Amino acid sequence: MPVYRPPRIASSEITPEDVYLNRRRFMQAAAGAAAGSIALGAAGTARAEPLTAKPSAYKVNEPMTPEKIVTSYNNFYEFGTNKADPVNNSAPFKPRPWTVVVDGLVNKPQTFDIDKMIAEFPVEERVYRMRCVEAWSMVIPWDGIPLAALLDKVEPLGSAKYVAFETIVRPEEMPGQTGLFQPMKWPYVEGLRLDEARHPLTLLAVGLYGQTLKNQNGAPIRLVVPWKYGFKGIKSIVRISLTEHQPPNSWNILQPNEYGFYANVNPEVDHPRWSQATERRLGGGGFFGGSAEQRPTLPFNGYAEEVAGLYAGMDLRKNF
Amino acid sequence: MALPKLSPRGRETSIWLLYALGFIPGLWGFYQGATGQIAGDPVRVFEHLLGLWALRFLCLGLAVTPLRDLAGVNLIAWRRALGLLAFWYVLAHFTVYLTLDRGLQFGTILADIAKRPYITLGMAGLLMLVPLAITSNRWSIRRLGSRWNKLHKLVYPILIVSVLHYALSLKSITAEPVFYIVTATVLLGYRLVRTPLMARRRNRRNQTA
Numbered sequence: 052m053p054v055y056r057p058p059r060i061a062s063s064e065i066t067p068e069d070v071y072l073n074r075r076r077f078m079q080a081a082a083g084a085a086a087g088s089i090a091l092g093a094a095g096t097a098r099a100e101p102l103t104a105k106p107s108a109y110k111v112n113e114p115m116t117p118e119k120i121v122t123s124y125n126n127f128y129e130f131g132t133n134k135a136d137p138v139n140n141s142a143p144f145k146p147r148p149w150t151v152v153v154d155g156l157v158n159k160p161q162t163f164d165i166d167k168m169i170a171e172f173p174v175e176e177r178v179y180r181m182r183c184v185e186a187w188s189m190v191i192p193w194d195g196i197p198l199a200a201l202l203d204k205v206e207p208l209g210s211a212k213y214v215a216f217e218t219i220v221r222p223e224e225m226p227g228q229t230g231l232f233q234p235m236k237w238p239y240v241e242g243l244r245l246d247e248a249r250h251p252l253t254l255l256a257v258g259l260y261g262q263t264l265k266n267q268n269g270a271p272i273r274l275v276v277p278w279k280y281g282f283k284g285i286k287s288i289v290r291i292s293l294t295e296h297q298p299p300n301s302w303n304i305l306q307p308n309e310y311g312f313y314a315n316v317n318p319e320v321d322h323p324r325w326s327q328a329t330e331r332r333l334g335g336g337g338f339f340g341g342s343a344e345q346r347p348t349l350p351f352n353g354y355a356e357e358v359a360g361l362y363a364g365m366d367l368r369k370n371f
Numbered sequence: 372m373a374l375p376k377l378s379p380r381g382r383e384t385s386i387w388l389l390y391a392l393g394f395i396p397g398l399w400g401f402y403q404g405a406t407g408q409i410a411g412d413p414v415r416v417f418e419h420l421l422g423l424w425a426l427r428f429l430c431l432g433l434a435v436t437p438l439r440d441l442a443g444v445n446l447i448a449w450r451r452a453l454g455l456l457a458f459w460y461v462l463a464h465f466t467v468y469l470t471l472d473r474g475l476q477f478g479t480i481l482a483d484i485a486k487r488p489y490i491t492l493g494m495a496g497l498l499m500l501v502p503l504a505i506t507s508n509r510w511s512i513r514r515l516g517s518r519w520n521k522l523h524k525l526v527y528p529i530l531i532v533s534v535l536h537y538a539l540s541l542k543s544i545t546a547e548p549v550f551y552i553v554t555a556t557v558l559l560g561y562r563l564v565r566t567p568l569m570a571r572r573r574n575r576r577n578q579t580a
Contacts, residue, residue: 119410120410120411123410123411124410124411124412128543132543132545134411134412135410135411184542185542187412187415231546232544232545232546232549234543234544234545235543305543306543324487324488324489324539324540325483325487326479326482326483326487328479329479331412331414331415333411333412335407336407337404337405337406337407337408337413338404338405338413338414338417338471339405340407345473345474345476
């Protein structure tokens with residue numbers, strides 16, 4: 052079975068340090084310009100700004116899912132439960148100004164402004180597989196900040212064992228949060244064990260395909276944990292809290308026998324109602340042009356080499 | 372409410388028109404999916420479209436009797452077409468499941484049918500529909516007599532398994548499945564009260580006469 056290995060990067064491909072440092076200055080200038088354009092009345096649009104990201108070794112060597120599909124086929128129930136609802140209903144959502152509170156069991160609780168985060172933290176390009184619990188998958192070039200870098204800034208206490216995440220509640224801009232049939236309680240919440248959160252693969256994405264995140268993809272900042280099912284990737288994050296006890300996660304609250312806390316991609320542990328052994332890789336084109344391609348699902352979504360050790364000795368059937 | 376009177380020939384034409392219109396959503400979906408115009412997961416979208424239209428035609432077919440009883444609208448001439456449209460959509464839905472969705476991997480298909488309750492229910496619905504489709508012609512009605520009526524009562528369990536098949540296949544229950552659950556409940560619930568309701572109505576008519 053093929054196992055994912057990060058490809059070795061030629062030294063020529065690594066950004067020289069001075070360029071890298073200049074990039075920060077450039078980003079600060081860009082952030083200023085972005086803030087200026089907001090002040091001039093461009094606020095509240097689903098605009099995507101170009102984003103400069105450092106290439107990284109985490110790059111899946113498989114064809115990327117076309118951007119149009121990544122930005123038009125989404126599960127983001129705050130905007131509606133159909134796949135096209137997020138792209139159709141998210142235009143009024145305002146991803147700026149935006150702050151993320153990081154608190155809980157930390158030495159230095161802080162509130163981060165999104166544009167300052169993008170300017171001050173290393174933004175890397177990561178091409179990851181994304182496996183939805185509904186048995187479809189994509190390959191997405193994310194731009195993001197390793198969560199570990201953010202956690203280092205706030206200095207977790209020794210008592211911190213878990214990280215809890217929370218999505219914004221803004222019914223006036225998110226039609227899925229109003230009306231008669233709301234599939235779940237808001238805010239959407241998710242959680243990781245601290246060692247999962249600190250794993251180098253775990254990313255706070257602020258962009259994809261070299262641009263800031265579009266509203267339907269979880270603007271302005273979302274979690275990406277590529278070895279877990281997509282629902283762990285909580286979107287439009289406003290709070291990250293370090294906790295001692297395992298935090299709740301929305302799908303587990305809704306259907307505890309179907310969705311666990313760990314949600315590691317595992318072809319051997321089926322969803323109670325459907326198989327997880329295979330997945331459909333979405334790639335554009337019609338029925339006969341590759342869109343129906345079934346492929347075997349890999350343990351930990353192909354990242355077993357990097358992350359299987361986190362779960363040594365655990366019964367993954369019980370801890371699904 | 373009365374419908375405009377149609378000549379036998381006009382009625383025949385209108386039935387064929389119903390078939391023609393009825394197949395449009397499926398054909399259109401196939402065209403769009405085959406030419407890459409459905410974004411995201413075209414197979415899943417097309418498969419669900421076929422299933423949903425099957426359910427819609429099933430509900431429409433089962434609405435004919437209550438409409439005639441309660442609103443005086445008699446659509447009985449089109450009921451067979453509605454039932455057969457439902458059958459063809461179910462068959463197409465199943466074919467897409469076998470081919471485009473599961474890629475004819477019969478090992479996993481059989482495991483699915485045996486292990487996954489919503490797929491088992493869907494399969495049961497298809498199997499029950501087959502005898503109804505085969506006997507949807509005048510010759511069978513004449514041949515089977517009162518047994519034909521009895522046989523076609525299978526449509527009630529078919530509607531139940533169809534709605535369950537649909538609702539259980541979803542990640543969460545939203546407005547759309549709730550709509551079909553309520554519709555099916557009303558359509559089937561009406562059958563429970565129909566006999567006493569009709570008897571009372573006959574009595575009243577006899578008394579006034």
